[in-house]
Amino acid sequence: MGAALLIGTRYTTVIINGNAMDPTYSPGDRVFLERTDAGAVRQGDVVLYQTGDRYEGRAVLRRVIGVGGDHVRQSPGAPVIVNGTPLVEPYVKDGDPSGMAPPYDVVVPEGRLFLLGDHRANSNDSRFFLSEQSGSVAATAVQARVLDNQTGLLALALTVLLGLLLTLSALVVQIASWVARQRSLPAPAPLNPDPPVDAQSV
Incomplete structure (x- = not known):
């Protein structure tokens, strides 16, 4: 077996x-x-x-x-x-x-x-x-x-489908949560800001 x-x-x-x-x-x-x-x-x-x-x-x-x-x-x-x-x-x-x-x-x-x-x-x-x-x-x-009848096989199919839907739903929730956290973070400061430039002509 x-x-x-x-x-x-x-x-x-x-x-x-x-x-x-x-x-x-x-x-x-x-x-x-x-x-x-x-x-x-x-x-x-x-x-x-x-x-x-x-x-x-x-x-x-x-x-x-x-x-x-x-x-x-x-x-x-x-x-x-x-x-x-x-x-x-x-x-x-x-x-x-x-x-x-x-x-x-x-x-x-x-x-x-x-x-x-x-x-x-x-x-x-x-x-x-x-x-x-x-x-x-x-x-x-x-x-x-x-399982020797269609009712049992249908229950099995529904169980598998439900498991897939629950897994997919959990994945969608995780992705949405991650996107929301990323949007709530402050914008990062520039790493190497350019020094001030004197625009006055000589």
Whole structure:
């Protein structure tokens, strides 16, 4: 995952450099995200998160499949089942919801998330960390979630525009203040005044 570019204090953007979320997000795509609290994360959200013991400490993008208390299970070639209901996942690559992962059957601990990539055959996600609290990660590890609607993108654009206008306004005020100070200063005296000249003829 590329480095995040901070936009204001609420929004961020990242450049995708892996295939785990393909075809939803492919390498080179710029993805816009909104910073969010752990308690606001919901099933289906695509989130940017970072843990110190996985992915060499890098931030990664994955989809939330289960939250605290959810029962998540899957058999090879079958859909993911959450709390007894098969998930409808039109976003998974090649229509394959399982990939090469072994079967699993877990209950997500409270305050934690079970996350999968959309390219199930090429995603290092919760399925491969099942011995660590059912493969889950702390909800507090989430840094932001993807903006998936036009309202969010419009808010982002307005935030950027507002920041530019505020910066420009501050610059105009500084220039105006400097000009006003310069005008209020007394005119400087001549450095080398010419000596008086006797105009009387001889």
